[in-house]
Amino acid sequence: MATASFSEKVSDDFIQCTICCYNFKKPKVLPCLHTFCAHCLREWAQKNDGDTFPCPICREQVSLPENGVEGLKDNFFLASLVKAVTEHHKVRHGQDGLLCTTCDEGKPATSRCSDCAEFLCESCELAHRLQRATKGHTLFTFEELKTGKYDGVFRTRKVPPCPKHSGEILKLYCRTCETPICNECALFEHRDLQLLHNITRIEEVATEKRKTILDLTPQCQAQVQFFQRTEEVQNRLKEQLQKNTELARQNVHQTVQTMVALVKEEGERLLACIDTEETSRKKQIEAEIEGAQIGLASAKSTCEFAETLAREGGDYEVASFSQDMATRLIDLTKPPIGTVDLGLVNIPVDYSVMGRKFEQNIPPPGQYVMLESTERELRSLLKGASPSQTSKHGKYK
Structure with a gap:
């Protein structure tokens, strides 16, 4: 059985903006951890015309920084992942466009260094193998990379440089300030005589945080199942509402035929009431379905x-x-908080006005x-989605 390649393991949906449906360009991550292209967010924020805007996926309100969308946090993880998947795709399919990243001559790349995460042309590859600082590095030609045996090379990414100190990389982590730092940061900005900063290697912190993330993620699957089942119940309610509405209409038509001319006008009024009730309740159910879908998309x-x-x-990144x-x-x-009103599918039909017109032949109220x-x-399905209980009045709490 063939093993999935690196680019196949990362789904298109994960690296594509849900606004423009293209691979992320300069991705910005919101506090709710949903990511969008910077230019897409800029247009979205302009439409909302204010200091805050709702997340396009989960509707959580986001406060704009003073410098606007540019001040939002860059999602360098997704940016690097998009770059890695794109490069992998081009190499595997022999597409043009990959140039040497170590020289300024614009020559096409022919290999990649797994240690430097750089693409090299033939000249730079030769120099790379001869220089003392890099001659021990592992290089792979494009022909080797096309086989798929060395997809791990594309996962190799440069450690980001320190934005404050030129030439320094972020290889340390200050637990006190909860931020990656470089050596210069550790020596000066994170050396407070009144406060002892807890500084450690970023690899140690990443190992701890990765375990925390992996321990928490499975617990969130219950939330995913909750929204899946809630959406299913709401769709079932919508179908039942349509069936009950049709039954109510049929009964009204039969009643109008029985009452003939004296009750025809009243029958039309009842139909209008049913249509109004259906529209109102259908909108409520559809709003709940949308809410469940939003919650499901957010959790997933x-x-x-x-x-x-x-x-x-x-x-x-971790x-x-x-x-x-x-x-x-x-x-x-x-525990998820959700309410499903099962009573929304019940359509009342009031024949009291018709009774006053034709008391001897008025049918009983229809429900x-x-x-x-x-x-x-449906109640059983909802209980399976959450430990919460269902109320006696058809509402799920």
Whole structure:
């Protein structure tokens, strides 16, 4: 059985913006951990015209920084993942466009260094093998990379440079400030005489945070199942509402035929009331379905992001996202809060006005509800989604 390649292991949905449906370009991550292209978020924020805007997926309100969308946190993990998948795809399929990243001559690349995470042209490859600092590095030609045996090379990414100190890389982590730092940061900015900063290697922190993420992620699957079952129940309610509405209409038509001319006008009024009731209740159910779908998408995307970050992310990336990720995952482990009003499918038909017109032949009030067996089935399904109980009045709490 063939093993999936690196680019096949990362789904297109994971590296594509849900607004423009293209691979992320300069991805920005919101506090709810949903990511979008910077230009897509800029247009989205302009449409909302304010200091805050709702996340396009989960609707959580986001406060814009002083410098706008540019001030939002860069999702360097997804940016590097998109770059790695794109490069892998081009190499595997022999596409043009990969140039040497170590020289300025614009020559096509012919190999990749697994230690430097750089593409090399023939000249740079020769120099790379001869220089003392790099002659021990492992290089792979494009022909070797096309075989798929060395897909791990594409996962290799450079450690990000320190934005404050030129030439320094972020290889340390300050537990006190909860941020990656470089040696210069550790010597000066994180050396407070009144506060002893806890500084350690970023690899150690990444190992701890990766375990925390992987421990929390499975617990969130209950939330995913909750929204899946809630969506299923709401769709069933929508179908039942349509059936009950049709039964109510049929009864009204029969009653109008019995009452003939004296009750025809009243019958039309009843039909209008049923249509109005259906429209109102249908809108409520559809709103609940949308809410369940939003919750499901949010929970699934968060879990997928967490698993992929833990599996594919570098130490710096895992450590940088760890606190936000842990907070989000912990929120998802909390008991879900949801209410499903099973009574929305019940359509009342009031014949009192018709009775005053034709008292001798007025039929009893009509009430079209779901079968008790169907209601029990839906209640059982909801109980399976959450430990919460169903109320006596058809509402799921």
